[in-house]
Amino acid sequence: MPRADAQRNLDALLRAAKEEFAANGVDAPVRAIAARAGVGTATLYRHFPLRSDLIAAxxxxxxxxxxxxxxxxxxxxxxxxALELWVRRYTEFVATKHGLGSALHSGDPAYSGLREYFEGNAGPALQRLLDDAADAGVIRRGIDPIELIGAIANLSAPPPGSEHSERAGRMVGLLLDGLRYGAAPTAAR
Structure with a gap:
């Protein structure tokens, strides 16, 4: 277990990197990340010797x-x-990851296992939301969580040559409408 001050620095670095990556992409300057976190670059490099380590974290x-x-x-x-709020949050997660996709597919060993980690954690969590919504009769049954996550990611990408992410919300709204099509409403009790 890291010391309390080391954990605070780590948390501050991850928050700062997330914000810098959202604003400037994964190639954001290390100095800007450290400054936003309120630590020196040596502290950043002590926790994350390589940029890929920081991106993966x-x-x-x-x-x-x-x-x-x-x-x-x-x-x-x-x-x-619950399902709609989660999907909207995930849409924000995807829409603000400028350059993350290409970094994750770069072959860098720091990223090995991230796909499995994602699918093994987010997949079951989303499956629960899908099952609950289907049981309540608000969406149709049989939605694969990993396929839905992929569809959201594809719809959340800005159009080629654009940095605008506002389109993502509208596109994902259409996807949610599609999930509702054919839902089997539960009988009144």
Whole structure:
């Protein structure tokens, strides 16, 4: 278990990197990330000797966040609302990852296992939301969570030559409408 100050620095670095990556892509300057985190570049390099280590850590943290969010939403919202809120959050996650896709597919060993980690964590969390929504009769049955995640990712990418991500919300809204088509409403009790 890291010391409390080391954990604070690590958390600050991951938050700062996430924000810098969202604003400037995964090639954001290391100095800008360290400055945003309120630490020196030596602290950043001590935790993340390579940029790929930092990118992988940010991605894992984001996976953990969207996975945890699914459980929290399932406990606090109706099944349809929980699913829609999760999908909207995941859309934001994808839409703000400028350059992450190409980095993850670069063959760098730092990224090995991330796909499996994502599918093994976010997949089951989304499956629960899908099952709850289908049981409530608000979406149709038989939606594969990994296929849905892929569809959301594809719809969330800005059009070629554009940096605009506002289109993602509209496209994913259409996808959600499609999930509702053919839903079997539950009988009144």
């Amino acid at each position: 940010v991605f894992r943290r984001e996976i953990d966040d969207v996975t945890e969010l699914a459980g929290r939403l399932a406990r606090t919202h109706s099944p349809g609302d």
